[in-house]
Amino acid sequence: MPAPWNRSESACPTRTTRQINSDSYSETSPRPHGELPDRRIRRLLQRQRPGAGGPGTVPAEVLDLRSGPLRQAKIPDERAFATKGDLAKAIIMRALASPLPIAWVTAxxxxxxxxxxRRMLEEASVGYVLAVPKSQHVHAVGRIDFAIAQAPEDAWERHSCGAGAKGPRAYDWAAARLPAIDDFDGDKPTHDRWVLARHSLARPDEIAYYLAYAPAGTPVAELVRIAGARWAVEEAFQAAKNECGLDQYEVRRYPGWYRHITLAMLAHAFLAAMAAAAGTERGAAETVPTPSHRSPWRKSGDSWQLATPRRRTCGTPATH
Structure with a gap:
């Protein structure tokens, strides 16, 4: 089957169907190895307990999920359990509601x-460059690692995604636009979806994968810059741990933990502002050679297009 990496200004729209499977919980008295406490509670609530109150009845203190350890830890009643995705959506919605100019999200x-x-950001017309696992399914092309594996050698271009401690962070990147989705994009899409991958100059076998959503006409270099912006957040947390003891708390209650985290982040913000005012400079550039190589491929436009296979009644599939 021919590789789907072709240059084209048109995209083949396709429809997608997504299905989300939710975990179901059951409970027994002993805690299985490695199981989370909230799963134990949910299983306990589903357990048949004949006797006190009849079949399927559980004591009132079990029904009150705020009793016991949560109450002893003084966790506020309004602090409910939330997944990482739920927390991220809440943070983003709060940022979008503020007067701050929010244009991109990366994670x-x-x-x-x-x-x-991803869909929430698309509906809000906010661009994103989000890392994904290699098994991530991409509409119209399947697994992202399989799609990237079919990229020709000349699809990889060298870009710097920002300044590091030793100079520019240079990586080889491959990027391709995805076909539009009729149900979401309409007849005249204003944004493009992308797949991206990067590998280190020293370790080309270690590949990281990304999905992106950007206004039409966004260059690959801008997507690379947004992807590299995430490291500044990780560096900030690491610096807060090293310099301000962000992770060095020994508390058993929520108020003490909250105060420690707040003061540690405030101290880190003060130090960061002082360092910026002092004009702290980055270290010397990396010594890794970055030779430029000319591609034998003729470019049509400024980006690669990832096309979908077109069905034929006979013969081998063709790409367009």
Missing amino acids: DSAYGQEWRL
């Missing part, structure tokens, strides 16, 4: 694999 694969988060 690691724990958030990038949440299709609800």
Whole structure:
């Protein structure tokens, strides 16, 4: 089957169907190894307990999920359990409601694999570059690692995704636009969806994968820059741990933990502002050579297009 990496200004729209499977919970008295406490509670609520109150009845103190350890830890009643995806959506919605100019969102694969988060950003017309696992399914092309594996050598271009401690962070990147989705994009899409991949110059076998959503005409270099912006957040957390003891708390109650985290982040913000005012400079550039190589492929436009196979009644599939 021919590789689907072709240059084209047109996209083949396709329809997608998504299905989300939710976990079902049951409960027994002993806690299985490695199981989370909230699952134990849900299983306990589904357990048949004949006797006190009849079949399927559980004590009132079990029904009150705020009793016991949660009450002793003084966790506020309004603090309910939320997944990482739910927390991210709440943070983003709060940011969009503020007067801040929010144009892009970037995150690691724990958030990038949440299709609800991606769809929420698309409906808000907010661009994103989100890391995803290599097994991520992409509409019209299947697994993202299989699609990237078919990219020709000349699809990989060298870009810097920002300044690091030793100079520019240079990687080889491959990027391709995806076909539009009729149900979401309409007849005249204003944004493009992309697949991206990067590998290190020293370790080309280690590949990271991304999904992106960007206004039409966005260059690949801008997508790379957004992807690299996430590392600044990770560096900030690591610096807060090293310099301000962000993770060095020994508390058993929510108020003490909240105060420690707040003060540690405030101290880190003060140090960061002082360092910026002092004009702290980055280290010397990396010594990794970055030779430029000319591609034998003739470019049509400024980006690659990932086309979908076109069915034929006989013969081998063709790409367009």
